Amino acid sequence: MTRKRMLTLNDGLKRLLFALPIPFLLGFVWFYIPASTHYHIEETYSFQSTEKDAQVRLAIMLPKSGPYQDIDSLAVSWEGDETRESHGSVDVVKFTGHIEAGHKKVATVAYDIAMCQGRVRWEAPIEDFQLQPQEGIESDHPLIVETASQIAETPDRDNAYQIFRFASTHISSWKGEASINGSNPDARVQSALKSYQTRNGVCGHFANLMTALCRAAGIPAQSISGWSIPDYPPLWSTTAGPWQHPVGTHGWVEFCTSGYWEMADPSAAFRMPVKSVWFGRNDGGHLCYGERSFIEAVSKKMKSWAKTDGKIVGGMTGPYRFMAGTDANGVSIRPEAMLKVVWDGRWFNSFILIVLMLVAWYCPGLWRKLKQSKLVKAQHGPSFRHR
The missing domain is CATH 3.10.620.30 (C8orf32 fold)
Known part of the structure; x- marks a missing residue:
């Protein structure tokens, strides 16, 4: 086997040995190095009446801050009456209002999430x-x-x-x-x-x-x-379709x-x-x-309130957590949601690891070339241009 072929095989083996631990290092950085994640959530609930004027009710369950999460910057938009209730580990926002036949009425809730x-x-x-x-x-x-x-x-x-x-x-x-x-x-x-x-x-x-x-x-x-x-x-924004x-x-x-x-x-x-x-x-x-049975009990209370003097027109217990009711026929509701990743430290930590790995791979070679260049100059001395 020629010397050139031996050098090629050695280089290939070095690259393989260098690449093998990369998935394990990325997994370690992703799961074990402390980081924070920040999200922005926006949920929209659209009522529509096709037959006649109607009274509508909407109850939305929202998470609270806890040991491994912070909820902040809650913003609510609704043309009608709004009340907020605290139920242990969650809040419930209740909307009531009037919708005319052939028109829409929209409720929006938005908030920021920070987790560790x-x-x-x-x-x-x-x-x-x-x-x-x-x-x-x-x-x-x-x-x-x-x-x-x-x-x-x-x-x-x-x-x-x-x-x-x-x-x-x-x-x-x-x-x-x-x-x-x-x-x-x-x-x-x-x-x-x-x-x-x-x-x-x-x-x-x-x-x-x-x-x-x-x-x-x-x-x-x-x-x-x-x-x-x-x-x-990070910075990814995605909008789900109706009921997604x-x-x-x-x-x-x-x-x-x-x-x-x-x-x-x-x-x-x-x-x-x-x-x-x-x-x-x-x-x-x-x-x-929150605790599963407690959240189920809160959902039942929301359902009972939403169908007061009427009926339920829509509801979910996850991932949307809402109950909507009305006193008339021909009323429907359509939920939609948007999620934006404001920051994710796990991706940043992984990026830093990749940069360090590239530096570790290329710097020794660059250092050897620089050292060889200095040795050549030292052996031959300074060069002069003769006329």
Whole structure:
């Protein structure tokens, strides 16, 4: 083999060895280096009446600031009456007004979201229900109790992690919402026990199973309802069509050990080879509305208010969270949403890593060439032009 070919092979091997760790380094920077994410959300709800004048009601649920999120700059636009109510972890904005036949009436809510990426811990009181059975969280069932005792001997963080790992691997996730509504219409009300027995479920079922096992092991826990915001690049703006939303409905768990609360996402860990990424950490895209059963109760109150002296013309419990009602026929509502990524420190950290890798790759070669050039000049001395 010629010397030139040997040098070519050596260069190729060096490039391969240099490139191999790049995906792992990018993953480490993305998930483990602290960063912040900032978003702007704008939701528009358009009423239209085709037959006659009507009175309309609209209730919209909005998230509040919490341990791993800040909600700011709330702006509301509506030609009519507006009231705001606080319901624990969420706010509810209520609109009432009159719409003429053949006309439209539009309500708009906009706000900014700031979230952190990295480990999150906070102190909060423990409620009785966070250690007791609930609908869909059968922490007192013998099968759940026996499994919890086999996984966790004491209610500490290490055993909470073992429960998290079990929940993330025991269930085989379905592929999308279509299979939930189509092949198994009971999926939306599937309990932790059924998830354990069938080994099927989506994010909320992973969360219910982990919550039930934690409570059975004496670890306070609650199943959370919220959003999962996709990893759009910075300054990206996207508008969803009617009844669509740029974010997705999601469920995860909050648990408490040694006096501190943390979050865990067993359904996300199902897809990850390194499961610890989703234990005790926020990825900068989990927006919390609150404990699942509490949010469901608030939604029922919104529905009851919206259909006062009339009927419901539209509503969703995720990712839009609203209820709309009217006292007349021929009234419809159309929700639309816009999401803008104002800043995402995860992308910035990744960019810095790539720049450093390029510097590490090219600088040694440039330094060698510069050094060789200086040696050549030193050997031959200064050059003179003779006439």
